[in-house]
Amino acid sequence: MRKGITKSYLIEIVLVTVLILCTLLHYTSNKIFTAVLITGFAFAISLLLKRDRTLKINKKKILTIMIVFAVFYVAAFYVLGLYTGFFNATVKFSLKNILTYILPITITIVSMEYIRSKLLEDNSFSSKLLVTIIGTIVDVSLYLNTYNFKNLESFLALIGFITFASIANNMLYTYVSEKYGKDPVIAYKLITMLYSYIIPVIPDVYIYFRTFLRLIYPLLIYSYLEKFYNLDYYKERPKELRKEIVSLVMGTIFVVFVIGLVSCRFTYGVLVIGSESMSGSIDKGDVVLFKSNEKEIHEGDVIVFQRDNIRVVHRVVAVKNINDEFRYYTKGDANPLEDDKYVTEDTLMGKVFLKIKYIGWPSLWLRNLFK
Numbered sequence: 001m002r003k004g005i006t007k008s009y010l011i012e013i014v015l016v017t018v019l020i021l022c023t024l025l026h027y028t029s030n031k032i033f034t035a036v037l038i039t040g041f042a043f044a045i046s047l048l049l050k051r052d053r054t055l056k057i058n059k060k061k062i063l064t065i066m067i068v069f070a071v072f073y074v075a076a077f078y079v080l081g082l083y084t085g086f087f088n089a090t091v092k093f094s095l096k097n098i099l100t101y102i103l104p105i106t107i108t109i110v111s112m113e114y115i116r117s118k119l120l121e122d123n124s125f126s127s128k129l130l131v132t133i134i135g136t137i138v139d140v141s142l143y144l145n146t147y148n149f150k151n152l153e154s155f156l157a158l159i160g161f162i163t164f165a166s167i168a169n170n171m172l173y174t175y176v177s178e179k180y181g182k183d184p185v186i187a188y189k190l191i192t193m194l195y196s197y198i199i200p201v202i203p204d205v206y207i208y209f210r211t212f213l214r215l216i217y218p219l220l221i222y223s224y225l226e227k228f229y230n231l232d233y234y235k236e237r238p239k240e241l242r243k244e245i246v247s248l249v250m251g252t253i254f255v256v257f258v259i260g261l262v263s264c265r266f267t268y269g270v271l272v273i274g275s276e277s278m279s280g281s282i283d284k285g286d287v288v289l290f291k292s293n294e295k296e297i298h299e300g301d302v303i304v305f306q307r308d309n310i311r312v313v314h315r316v317v318a319v320k321n322i323n324d325e326f327r328y329y330t331k332g333d334a335n336p337l338e339d340d341k342y343v344t345e346d347t348l349m350g351k352v353f354l355k356i357k358y359i360g361w362p363s364l365w366l367r368n369l370f371k
Contacts, residue, residue, distance in 0.1 A: 008122050011048065012130040015041055015115070019137040034141055035104035035111070042111040045118050059180050062225070066176065066184040069221050070191035076213065081203025089202050102197050105142065109189045112138050113173070113182040120178045128174050135170035136163070142193075165214035172218035176225070267292055269350060271304060271311055272360030277332030278302075278313060282352075285361040288313060290350035297328060302352040305330070305343045313352060314339060 022037065091097050112135060119131045143162045173185045196202055273286045282288060282302070290304045297303060301316045305328075314330040317338060321327075328343040 008049065008119055008127055009130075011041075011045060012119055012127065012134065015134055016130060016137070019134060019141070023137060023141050031101060031104040031108070031142060034138065035107040038108050038111040038115070038138060042114045045115055049118050049121065059183070062176065062180040063184045063187060065225075066188040066221075067191065069217075069224075070188045073192050073213070073217055074195045077203045077205055077210070080205045080209065081201075085204045086201040087204050089196060089200055091197050093198055093200065097197065102194060105193060105197075106190065108138065108142070109193065110186055113177065113186045113189070116174065116177050116185070117182040120174065123178070128178070132167070132170045132174045135173055136166045139166040139170065165211060168215050168218045172222055175222060269304070271313060272363045273313060274360075274364055275332075277335050278315070279334040281315075281333050282313065282355055283357070285358055285364055287356045287360040288352045289354040289356075290352045292350035294351040297326070297348070297351060303328065303330065303343065304349040304352060306347045306349060307341070307343075311349065 018037070018041075022033075091101055116131050116135060119127050119134075140162050173189070177185050268289060268291055270287055270289050273282055273284055273288065276284050288302075288304075297316060297319060299316055299319055302313060303316055304311055304313050306312075312330075314332050316328050317331045318329040319326065320329070320342075326345060328348065329338060330343055331338040
């Protein structure tokens, strides 16, 4: 094995080891520490690795394309926010936060992509794999002070939105950096990672929608770069291109539909039954589908309502109109007494129209791990 390649492998293994140790010790949750650490490695690599490589043409064109994709990515969130609403950014744009967040993240991104581009110069599969792992650890470390393992939602966000999505994105970054250099990747990452520190309002987009977008978006960019820069291949095989496009569109529609149901923010929603209060008609571990904005609620209907930040599925035992306010009195079928409070339209989420047996148990088992 050539001396230069051996040196690259040693650097990559040392960097992976240091990053894992620092992450386990929570040092990398401090963005300034991460910036200093990655910059130090970038400087060391610049001294140890003197190689250069010839990149594919169209560097400027790829840079423009990656900027367009990044802007569209951010715009997609804000378009969704027009429907789901917005909340004020937790980190305000100020000199203090520029020094605490924006500058360290910028330095980390630039240094990481310099490291990636240098380590990819030997063009080996091992280097591609290791540099993707390094980039993933660095990206995940930037989120560690935001999410934790204390509850299921944070755990799923850490695994899906952060870890899996970071893997997908870093596979794309390695592909682009190898062929076109670090600049397109730096521009894309700066736009997609810093907008939440600069824009004062953030879209209140359901975490699973954000996860899906972060997972699927790198695939879309990769497909674009591969297919539209290999047009001769697909000109000879137009059916293959159509099949791939149709499969991607249908898969995307299906996943978006499922996420929409789970989010319970649209016309239809889905819930896993986590208690035995409706046993006999709807058992623990069943899944129910409900329709929101349902105006015709009658005695005997099973409804979904919000109480103390908990979604409850109970049966309506009485409906009263008092001073032009509809009040729905409810009871769990297995409960001996009626619920102590009535439901009003502002807490009513919808009416159940379908039950699916047993399929909610995996979700309940996972939730029990965090109790």
